[in-house]
Amino acid sequence: MEPSRRVQELTPSLTLAIDSKAKAMKAEGIDVIGFGAGEPDFDTPEHIKAAAMGSLDAGFTKYTPSSGIPELRTAISEKLKKDNRLDYKPSQIIVNCGAKHSCFNALLATLDEGDEVIIPAPYWLSYPEMVKLVGGVPVIVPTTAESGYKITPDQFRDAMTPRTKMIIINTPGNPTGAVYTENELAGLADVALDEDILILSDEIYEKFVYDDAKHISIATLSNDVYNLTLTVNGFSKPYAMTGWRLGYVAAPEGVAKVIDSLQSHSTSNPTSFAQKGALAAYKGPQDCVMEMHKEYDRRRKRVMELVDGIGRISYVRPQGAFYILLNIAQTGLNSTQFAEQLLAKEKVAVVPGLAFGDDSTVRLSYATSMENIEQGLARIGEFVGKLS
């Protein structure tokens, strides 16, 4: 059977290739240290699990409205107001099956065939693939370490063509850990406003910002910016709920309606009892998020300390999310060679930056134990030390 043309254009996931190699080695009993996983290593907090289990016991096992249960949409609306200073009515919020699904729905709802989407690189690897899947054209704009891996207004303007429909801003960013300041966002927003470019603002890592960085939601900048923005967020990263598959998109009323409609014909609603867990996540105590934040920050600092001792590897101090992007250009290897050789020789799994549109880097996730961090970076040090 011939797969569709659309699917044939998909790039196979490099992350998964390395990940499955590492898993196969682990299954053989080899002591592999994994820095690949883009997910919290914590368990979902107990009160969230209890809420979902309680709802199952109570028989909350049927279809819900496709856009999500009203009490969750209200809780999200309140959260966006309180945490982000964003005014979205519950009717403007559509709950989806993970923030990835929210991004996908947002693109499907707004892009026509051939519409161009500006994606600053290094990027989260699903963005270009999702854009292609819905018929759009990804326009990759490489950023530099000098700009902190952030796209500048000039770069944004230069990348624009008459077909430009949208820019994707991911702050805090995966894989860079970059956090845009209010001024930087304002500069980008001005360019978007000039040409009525839509903004997909992926804020899934908002709870994990460090040092003096502050998370800003671009839609707060002005009413006009708000009207161009689709804000994506969710539960996977802040509450260690990756397997629950719950995210949401908040958008101007008309777009939200369309997303609800297309979701009703694809996945219907997000899982009923998972939504009750999400409700508990937003309504319950937030100290669990603060504890995870504290632990990520401790690990982040230790990772930077250990990398500083290696030499020939540089990085831009990550201010958000739970990743560090290491520049390995001085080792003379490209990102795939580095990742493959590191795995083969020292049994350490990292993600080659090629997957994120930057072949001179590899990504490490510090959503792993301090013991793994200590051991893994010692092995990376050995590996780099032995390179000629």
Ligand SMILES: Cc1ncc(COP(=O)(O)O)c(C=O)c1O
């Ligand atoms: C930038 C970014 N956005 C969205 C997602 C998807 O999150 P979810 O698990 O909620 O679908 C990820 C997951 O890795 C991510 O890194």
